[in-house]
Amino acid sequence: MKRLVIFCFIAISFFAKSQSFDVVPLGIYGGEKEDNLSSYLVSVAGKNNFLCLDAGTINSGIQKAIENKTFATDEATVLKDYIKAYFVSHGHLDHVSGLVINSPADSKKNIYAIPFVKNILLQKYFSNDVWANFSDEGANAIGKYHINAIEPQKNFNIPETDFEAQLFELSHTKTHLSSAILIQHQSDYLLYLGDIGADRVEQSNKLENLWKNISPLIKNKSLKAILIEVSFPNAQKENLLFGHLTPKLLNEELSKLANFVGKENLKGLNIVITHRKPTGKNPEIIAEELRNDNPFQVNLVFPEQGKKLSF
Numbered sequence: 001m002k003r004l005v006i007f008c009f010i011a012i013s014f015f016a017k018s019q020s021f022d023v024v025p026l027g028i029y030g031g032e033k034e035d036n037l038s039s040y041l042v043s044v045a046g047k048n049n050f051l052c053l054d055a056g057t058i059n060s061g062i063q064k065a066i067e068n069k070t071f072a073t074d075e076a077t078v079l080k081d082y083i084k085a086y087f088v089s090h091g092h093l094d095h096v097s098g099l100v101i102n103s104p105a106d107s108k109k110n111i112y113a114i115p116f117v118k119n120i121l122l123q124k125y126f127s128n129d130v131w132a133n134f135s136d137e138g139a140n141a142i143g144k145y146h147i148n149a150i151e152p153q154k155n156f157n158i159p160e161t162d163f164e165a166q167l168f169e170l171s172h173t174k175t176h177l178s179s180a181i182l183i184q185h186q187s188d189y190l191l192y193l194g195d196i197g198a199d200r201v202e203q204s205n206k207l208e209n210l211w212k213n214i215s216p217l218i219k220n221k222s223l224k225a226i227l228i229e230v231s232f233p234n235a236q237k238e239n240l241l242f243g244h245l246t247p248k249l250l251n252e253e254l255s256k257l258a259n260f261v262g263k264e265n266l267k268g269l270n271i272v273i274t275h276r277k278p279t280g281k282n283p284e285i286i287a288e289e290l291r292n293d294n295p296f297q298v299n300l301v302f303p304e305q306g307k308k309l310s311f
Contacts, residue, residue, distance in 0.1 A: 019045045019310045020188035020224050024070055025303040026061025030231050030275035035060035036305050037094045038275055044185050048082045049161050053192045054089050058098035064306030080107040084160040088113045089194020090178035091120030100125050103134040108144050114167055115149040116177045170196045171204040172243035189217050192227040197243040198253055207253055215260035224311035229275035233285040247289040254296050266296040270311055273302055
């Protein structure tokens, strides 16, 4: 009996240790459904100290999470107390509208972004024309948000979250920068990418640079998950992608990643598919195409609004 108890304790401890991050999708789509747009909360497993990865939808996603018993509290508590900071990958509305609309009800927080995106937030949104200036810079600043301009590939800490992070530039059309965030807690990592086009289509090397940087983490099994967009089915023509991926293009990029880490090291890697365009049956088609053509045997995850994922 004593051995059984010890074995159970070890098994439970191992399982708890293996779950490093909790992710709560507040919004999963890449357009049209204004109550379900790109937004993911991430925290150290078992804690309610969240970094919000993009903020297309906030309030509706919190409501959904409460309905799903992910949170056992009210909306205001999640918004004001659980969310400690925001990362904004790029300036498009489906990634920032929830942050802007909910700013009057929010508490004082940090926003993290590459300089290109900080300028968009200040000049286009918190401009006193489109919306009151809830930042702490510029004319009529209300002072609620401090927007931190983070240079790519510089390490920084995110207070109250137990996270360190780095940002990486991405190409989302040739004229619009997006970005990714690599989140670290102790020896474990999680990678979230904003909107991104394939290097070949974008005539860029930004994804290749990202793959090179994360390859050691995949080899030593410390990267717990990659959250990456697949916006369109394979039928979408490349000249009409507007800086997005299809299932085939995701596999094209995973092939490049495999060249750095070895195909065997991609097997079982958690790949969370974000930003599917909800037009018609696109989400279902994208999921089917990915499942039917999974040459690297990654673990495909299709998030649902308000339902917690653990990695």
